[in-house]
Amino acid sequence: MxxxxxxxxxxxxxxxxxxxxxxxxxxxxxxxxxxxxxxxxxxxxxxxxxxxxxxxxxxxxxxxxxxxxxxxxxxxxxxxxxxxxxxxxxxxxxxxxxxxxxxxxxxxxxxxxxxxxxxxxxxxxxxxxxxxxxxxxxxxxxxxxxxxxxxxxxxxxxxxxxxxxxxxxxxxxxxxxxxxxxxxxxxxxxxxxxxxxxxxxxAQYQALRLQARTDKLTGLANRHAFDEEIERCWVDCNNDHQPLSLVVIDVDYFKLFNDRYGHVNGDACLKKIAAVIDSALPTSQCMAARYGGEEFALILPNCDATAAQLCAQRVQTAINHLSFTDLGLHGSVRVSVSQGIAVETLGQYRTSKALLCAADTALYRAKSDGRNRINIRV
Ligand SMILES: Nc1nc2c(ncn2[C@@H]2O[C@H](COP(=O)(O)OP(=O)(O)OP(=O)(O)O)[C@@H](O)[C@H]2O)c(=O)[nH]1
Missing domain, CATH: 3.30.450.20 (PAS domain)
Structure with missing residues (x-):
């Protein structure tokens, strides 16, 4: 003006x-x-x-x-x-x-x-x-x-x-x-x-952008950032003829955890799980996101099935060993996660959504097979 x-x-x-x-x-x-x-x-x-x-x-x-x-x-x-x-x-x-x-x-x-x-x-x-x-x-x-x-x-x-x-x-x-x-x-x-x-x-724009892409509770990428990143990785990996792996992670019996120990401790538990998941990422190009309530997802560009499984196993082991005594809970309290993996290597999936659906189906299978396990669809 x-x-x-x-x-x-x-x-x-x-x-x-x-x-x-x-x-x-x-x-x-x-x-x-x-x-x-x-x-x-x-x-x-x-x-x-x-x-x-x-x-x-x-x-x-x-x-x-x-x-x-x-x-x-x-x-x-x-x-x-x-x-x-x-x-x-x-x-x-x-x-x-x-x-x-x-x-x-x-x-x-x-x-x-x-x-x-x-x-x-x-x-x-x-x-x-x-x-x-x-x-x-x-x-x-x-x-x-x-x-x-x-x-x-x-x-x-x-x-x-x-x-x-x-x-x-x-x-x-x-x-x-x-x-x-x-x-x-x-x-x-x-x-x-x-x-x-x-x-x-x-600076304000960058701060707002980061805020808009970050999950407030866990500090991981949020669903919006995940959706953008998966599209970007899908295009890049296809163009470069590189594999793209997705891991969907869901906390087991989390409703029970909340019911027993309260929502505040439930929140603290989600934060601990998020930190473990983030530190299990194999490369800096990978992204860990909070996909929904007690559900997380990993985008692993340039990672084949072996690399994705290794990553999922690291997550599983670390989560099984999480302790909650710092929250005042008993030393015996433990949590586990079920994980579904899908890998795009040879053009099996037509879209990133199809790949995500496949990972979700694998997760469903891990749950139905008894939880605290990893299921993979290649
Ligand atoms: N404390 C806390 N709880 C959450 C949050 N988001 C989702 N939940 C809880 O997560 C629980 C998910 O329950 P369900 O979908 O029944 O799943 P589950 O109890 O984990 O059982 P399975 O997934 O079948 O193993 C619900 O009790 C939600 O209230 C959150 O941000 N904080």
Missing amino acids: QADKCVNMIEQYRGDSLEALKKLDDRWAAYHGDADATADSSLLTHRGCVDTDSAAILDSPFNANVATLNLPSTKVQPGLLTTLASVINHVNEAIFIINEQGVLQMLNPMAATLFGASIEDLTEQPWSDFLQPEVKERYLSLLAQGANGQEALANMGTKEIVLQRADSLSLDVDLSLSYLPASPTGQGALYMGVMHNLTRHK
């Missing part, structure tokens, strides 16, 4: 609004006691540049902060640039102006902070030096289109990019670049860039 406001203000003052510019110039002249302000380049220098008489500029009725903007003193239509400088310095957004060659003409303090250098050091620098190679080309061709008079193509909507700051740090920002056509008064076309620092948003 702020950016729109800025563009609107610039529109108001630019090229076709020469009348407004004239009024500003007249006001400036009146303030400085010079009726012919626009023709007086020394006065214009006063109006735009930091180096000269900054006290007078700070007292300016137009914009006390224009002094902080370093305006180029050559090849400009100063009335326009001064107005532009005044506007961008008022807007609470990081804004920079480049010319048709992509050279930084002015920027406000917020933009300088994002670029990682002072306004003075940044002015007259090629803006594309702050872009990564992959996006640099895109923006340079945009400038070329503007220079060829293809104005309609010379705007770039908001895009997420990585800024290569002057201090060599990288910064995630979103950036929009707007074409400001050449004015009839001789000012060449310019581009206005508006940037937002995305660092905090990205």
Whole structure:
């Protein structure tokens, strides 16, 4: 919204609004006691540049902060640039102006902070030096289109990019670049860039994403994450002609555990089981997820039946040895799990869902065969 406001203000003052510019110039002249302000380049220098008489500029009725903007003193239509400088310095957004060659003409303090250098050091620098190679080309061709008079193509909507700051740090920002056509008064076309620092948003997004994919009780991946991961692994393993194994794990007689020892201890038991399952994963590409209440599932990409069985046996042994004395329960209290395994190696299953169904069927068999056992369908 702020950016729109800025563009609107610039529109108001630019090229076709020469009348407004004239009024500003007249006001400036009146303030400085010079009726012919626009023709007086020394006065214009006063109006735009930091180096000269900054006290007078700070007292300016137009914009006390224009002094902080370093305006180029050559090849400009100063009335326009001064107005532009005044506007961008008022807007609470990081804004920079480049010319048709992509050279930084002015920027406000917020933009300088994002670029990682002072306004003075940044002015007259090629803006594309702050872009990564992959996006640099895109923006340079945009400038070329503007220079060829293809104005309609010379705007770039908001895009997420990585800024290569002057201090060599990288910064995630979103950036929009707007074409400001050449004015009839001789000012060449310019581009206005508006940037937002995305660092905090990205961190929040990552935290929320992790939260949305994590089971709150156990800290394992949740069902949503499992569904996404199985699809990804299915495609990857099929493409690479690698096996994909699934293990579905269900706690035996867990209702009894809850009934005997209470739901709080039931929760603690699920956490212990989850930790055991997670540590039994053979590789870092594997995923352990809480599939439902007392049901867990393992995705084992690039693992054949032997590797999957080994993993399941590790889980079984470790769970059989779990102790609950730290919960105040008797040392004899034990739990077990039943496990079903299905393995895709030679295109037996048409979809990941079919593979999951096969693992579920194997689990059902393990349960019906007496529990605390592993059943495999290859
Ligand atoms: N404490 C606790 N219990 C849960 C949670 N989610 C599911 N349960 C319990 O898990 C139990 C599952 O019971 P059943 O589906 O009958 O299965 P089971 O008793 O384990 O019997 P089998 O699976 O046939 O061996 C129910 O009592 C649920 O309340 C949870 O997050 N915390």
